[in-house]
Amino acid sequence: MELDDTDRRLIALLRADARRPASSLAAVLGVSRGTVQNRIARLLRGGVIQGFTLRLAPESQTAGASVRAITAIEIRGRSTDGVVRALKGFPEVRTLHMTNGRWDVVxxxxxxxxxxxxxxxxxxxxxxxxxxxxxxxxxxxQKG
Incomplete structure (x- = not known):
């Protein structure tokens, strides 16, 4: 999908605040609200925008959890999919990262x-x- 300057500026604004009203986006971009809505719909249909999400403050992600840790995991053979699937079911697991080198998953x-x-x-x-x-x-x- 070909993106023009307005598309790129719209994406940048949505990255900063995906809940920003279309009328506010339109004012910043110098286009109509309808144009903003049409462009967002086109970017969604084209797969450029794959969805909208939210970011939580680090302290709210660990609410009720006073101990945090990083665990590096070495996986034997071709068991990665099964191990990752199991880890996703652990309530203590907040994030999983696939890595290279000595450890397979952090x-x-x-x-x-x-x-x-x-x-x-x-x-x-x-x-x-x-x-x-x-x-x-x-x-x-030190940095969230």
């Missing part, structure tokens, strides 16, 4: 206590296909 965990975190780590290590793990507890976040 999981960010959040738990209400060290005991709960320890239990989650035991369940992760027991998963079929998990060869090795290494966990670091997060002490603070």
């Amino acid at each position: 999981a960010e965990l959040a738990a209400p206590s060290l005991e709960t975190l320890d239990q989650a780590l035991h369940r992760i290590r027991a998963l079929e296909g998990v060869a090795n793990t290494e966990t670091s507890i997060l002490l603070s976040t």
Whole structure:
């Protein structure tokens, strides 16, 4: 799909605030509200915009979780899909990142206590296909 300057500016505005009203977008872009709505519809149909989402403040993502950790996971053989599928079902798993190098997956965990975190780590290590793990507890976040 060919994008012109107005499309690119519209996308930039939506990246900054996807809930910004069409009338406000139109005023900034110097086009009509209808033009903005038509362009958003076209960008959605064309797959350029694949959806709208929200960003949570880091502290709200871990509400009720006073212990956070990063766990690097080495996966044996071709078990990645099964391990990732299982990890997605763990309530303590906040994010999963596929990586290269020594570790195959890095999981960010959040738990209400060290005991709960320890239990989650035991369940992760027991998963079929998990060869090795290494966990670091997060002490603070410098940039969100």
